[in-house]
Amino acid sequence: MLSTRKQALHATLDEWVNAHTDALLARALQQVSDRSIAEDLVQDTFMAACMSFEQYRQESKPRTWLFGILEHKVADHFRKKLRNPVVLESSLQPERADRLMEQYFAADGAWLPGRTPVHGDYYDLHLLDDPQFSQTLQQCMDKLPAGWHAAIHLKYLEEKKGKEICQDLNLTTTNYWQILHRAKVQLRQCLDHHWFKR
Structure with a gap:
């Protein structure tokens, strides 16, 4: 009892x-x-x-x-x-991400001609109010490696500070910024393909 x-x-x-x-x-x-x-x-x-x-x-x-x-x-x-990362799709391997960045950026980090974001929808603050866009964004985020997804989610959706995210994910500052950069490039390509250029 x-x-x-x-x-x-x-x-x-x-x-x-x-x-x-x-x-x-x-x-x-x-x-x-x-x-x-x-x-x-x-x-x-x-x-x-x-x-x-x-x-x-x-x-x-x-x-x-x-x-x-x-x-x-x-x-x-x-x-x-x-x-314990899952096995990544070949399109999401870090080497693939590096090649993807080479498609968008010059060696000095500047945008390559014709790759600069110019589409008005990139700057539409109401995009997240569109359920179809939110669904597309979520699908693109789900294609990211786990660490990339976590960093993007915590920074942009949870609005946590970089220092907090580094602590939460046990990342160095350099690794954190590298992950954010690669994830944003991957997301941009995915959104370009599935939303902006559909």
Whole structure:
């Protein structure tokens, strides 16, 4: 039979699961864009909350505490993907990305003639309001290697600072900027092909 203390813990966690699962899942989906992974992260969040419940001092609301745990779980997820990358498609190998950059940039880093972004839609701030564009952007991001996807997502969608991203992903500053540059070039080519030049 459970002790009174354990019964109280179970009752509290049940209450939290019922009250906060939807919000946590919505947040996780924003960050990883894969429902099954998001659900696993939320489950891991509640497991961690259960394991460290004694450390919860009620100085913050339960939702705030749970969201903090979720942020750590998401960061752990991205770090794990960097440590154990999936086999990349040949089109996404770093050597391929270097060749791709050579198609856009001169040796001094300047845009090659005819490669400078000039299409008005690149500067349309309302593009992200278009569900079809958002879907195309997500599909292009999903083609990126895991580390590239994580860096782009954290910088541009989560609006985190470079220093935070380097800490979250265990990257050096140089590696971080290199990843961002390669990912943006890859995204540009993908969006050119699937959106702007369709």
